[in-house]
Amino acid sequence: MTENASSPLLWEELVTSGHVRAARLRRIQPWIIALGIILIWAGVLVIHLGPNVQPATSVAARVQQRLMQTQERVAAAFTKLTSTPARPDNLDRLPPISEIPEVVQTLLKKLESSNELDVDALKLEKAKPDAFWSGEWGTERLNYLKSGDLYLLGAHAHVGPSGSPQPVRWVGALKKIEGKWQYTTLAWPGLYAPPGFPNSPPQAISLSLRDVLP
Numbered sequence: 001m002t003e004n005a006s007s008p009l010l011w012e013e014l015v016t017s018g019h020v021r022a023a024r025l026r027r028i029q030p031w032i033i034a035l036g037i038i039l040i041w042a043g044v045l046v047i048h049l050g051p052n053v054q055p056a057t058s059v060a061a062r063v064q065q066r067l068m069q070t071q072e073r074v075a076a077a078f079t080k081l082t083s084t085p086a087r088p089d090n091l092d093r094l095p096p097i098s099e100i101p102e103v104v105q106t107l108l109k110k111l112e113s114s115n116e117l118d119v120d121a122l123k124l125e126k127a128k129p130d131a132f133w134s135g136e137w138g139t140e141r142l143n144y145l146k147s148g149d150l151y152l153l154g155a156h157a158h159v160g161p162s163g164s165p166q167p168v169r170w171v172g173a174l175k176k177i178e179g180k181w182q183y184t185t186l187a188w189p190g191l192y193a194p195p196g197f198p199n200s201p202p203q204a205i206s207l208s209l210r211d212v213l214p
Contacts (some may be wrong), residue, residue, distance in 0.1 A: 070210050071203040077133050077213050078171075078202050082190030086156055086167040090139040094158040094165050100194040103142065104183050107153075107174060111181040117144075117151070127154070133214045135169060147211035149176035157192065168192040175208060 007208075088094055117124060125155055127143040137143045137156055145152040151174040158165035170193075171186045185199035193199050202209060 022163065028123075067206070070206045074202045074206045074209055075187075075211050077209075078186075078188045078191075080214070081133050081135055081169070081171075082188060084135060086135065086169045088137070088139045088156040088167050091158070091165050091167060093139050094156055094167060095140070096162070097157045097159055097170075097192060097194065098190075100155075100157060100170055101196060103155075104172065104194070104197060107151075108181055108183055110174075129212065129214045132212075140202065145212040147208075150174070150208050150212070152209065152212050159192070170194065172197075173205065173208070175205075 041065050107117065107122065110122070112173055119126065123140065123142055125138075125141045125143050127145060129145060132145055132152075132154060133161055135154075138155055139156060141155070143154045149194050153170075153172045153174065157170055158168050159166055160166045169191050171188070172183060173186060174181055174183050176182075183197060184204075184205070185193045187193050187196050187199040188202060
């Protein structure tokens with residue numbers, strides 16, 4: 001008896017719907033594996049980067065927190081400086097406060113012309129941070145701390161008549177801003193502020209002062 005042409009061949013009889021699904025799965029299996037590997041690596045990357053990926057609000061909060069911490073350090077430093085009265089070693093040789101504006105102008109002209117200060121000619125003395133913030137400045141010295149384009153200055157002067165001088169402390173800052181040197185007096189209770197010059201509370205320039213704090 002001859003085989004009916006319309007009858008399925010032997011291999012066709014073996015191909016069930018399950019076999020078809022299995023064949024399809026085999027064809028897409030490499031893609032499934034590849035996708036799984038990608039997802040695994042993505043998970044590892046997220047785990048490692050997660051602590052550093054923060055929303056903008058979190059970054060802003062951290063910046064604000066650091067600024068506040070620096071301002072607190074500045075306040076502590078100036079509180080320490082003014083906590084003891086000015087006691088220079090030789091009252092009779094203290095310069096009067098009237099000389100401070102001339103000193104500031106001289107420093108500015110020197111910086112504008114050469115971008116440096118001649119410490120010997122200008123009687124400048126680089127202080128150690130601890131000595132500076134304790135107010136140990138001597139009598140005829142202009143003490144300074146330097147960080148980058150910032151000079152922090154400190155000196156004793158006297159008010160009143162020369163026969164009965166009253167010592168005061170003066171603190172100022174010189175900084176190069178947009179290519180030009182500028183000066184400001186640091187205004188704090190217990191410190192002298194010469195008239196005719198800009199003055200700023202220390203907290204207003206706390207980031208500039210950060211590297212010269214005790």
